[in-house]
Amino acid sequence: MRKKPRNLSNIFLALLVFFFALMALNIALVTVLRSYDLFHLFRYVQLELMFGIGPAIYFYTKSITQPTFKFSRKELIHFIPVTLEFIFYRTSFYRLGADGLYEATPHPYTKIYLIEQWLGIISITVYTLLSLQLFFQHQKGLKKHYSNLEKKTLKWLRTPLLIYSGFWIGWNILTEIDRFAFDRAYKEAYFLPTFVGLAIVTCWIGFKGYIKSQVAPPTHATVKKTKFDSNSQHQALAKDITKLMSEQKPYLDADLDLSKLSELLEANPKQVSAAINQHFEKNFYEYINSYRVEAFKARMTQADSDKLTLLGHAFECGFKSKSTFNHVFKKISGKTPSDYVKQLKKESEKKQSVASQA
Incomplete structure (x- = not known):
């Protein structure tokens, strides 16, 4: 005291x-x-x-x-x-x-x-x-x-x-x-x-x-539900978010937060949050990490994927810890990362076997 x-x-x-x-x-x-x-x-x-x-x-x-x-x-x-x-x-x-x-x-x-x-x-x-x-x-x-x-x-x-x-x-x-x-x-x-x-x-x-x-806690303003003036504004911002995620891939930044994404979009954080919630039916955490999971899956299909461990690939995709990566991946895909990769390899080997027989 x-x-x-x-x-x-x-x-x-x-x-x-x-x-x-x-x-x-x-x-x-x-x-x-x-x-x-x-x-x-x-x-x-x-x-x-x-x-x-x-x-x-x-x-x-x-x-x-x-x-x-x-x-x-x-x-x-x-x-x-x-x-x-x-x-x-x-x-x-x-x-x-x-x-x-x-x-x-x-x-x-x-x-x-x-x-x-x-x-x-x-x-x-x-x-x-x-x-x-x-x-x-x-x-x-x-x-x-x-x-x-x-x-x-x-x-x-x-x-x-x-x-x-x-x-x-x-x-x-x-x-x-x-x-x-x-x-x-x-x-x-x-x-x-x-x-x-x-x-x-x-x-x-x-x-x-x-x-x-002794460590300053993370501060954030309460994000209240925002009503857009029209449905077109809602859809336009959602398209901008999707385009940004596809072209610039900001989700690869492990420290990406709502403020940073809003700056890239030159939009109000409350509106960005509302657009993600309403259009994609996810919160910011779920939305960004869904892209990271897809990025991980894409990396696993590459020929040189064995050069890094699964956790190494996860870090390259923007994840910051093993526990978060495993939890998010299983929640989205229904499998653990290792189980997913094993299944992917089996399917690949099966395709190769079929191709060689043909």
């Missing part, structure tokens, strides 16, 4: 790690107080703040997927529940309600405590799902602007978001099963190992997020 220049994503990342650190400190405090037979004091110093985790995850995701995002005062409303939670833990509703869980006859406040806990779980889950929505919108937006997504995606963030969204519901279901079916007999077997796993994920997202924040 103190790292300069002050970065909004780092602030929310610091809050996220802080709220999880409070949970770890909370567990440690329980252990210490219990060892000194002072567990009864724990209810007065409860440190867990579950309602802060969800907003921290959400605004962290928003700040790294939308670099132009500015946190305004009205958005402080998202952190009101964590303030109320802090106050709640200082009241008898919490102390008597939480202790009532361990009594033969639960205290009337126990229901209030359990409701508060489940609201915290719901809060984390909802905010994490909203974060996942932002993540997938970001991934979709990149494909409208870039033909290669290496070092531009935030795939590393998807796993911790999925873990956070599913962990808390699974945790409460597990604890409730243990409480009602086994009288908490198995708590020691899953309690610390589960939170150690969550701590590892939290530390990982902390380090990974901080490292990623």
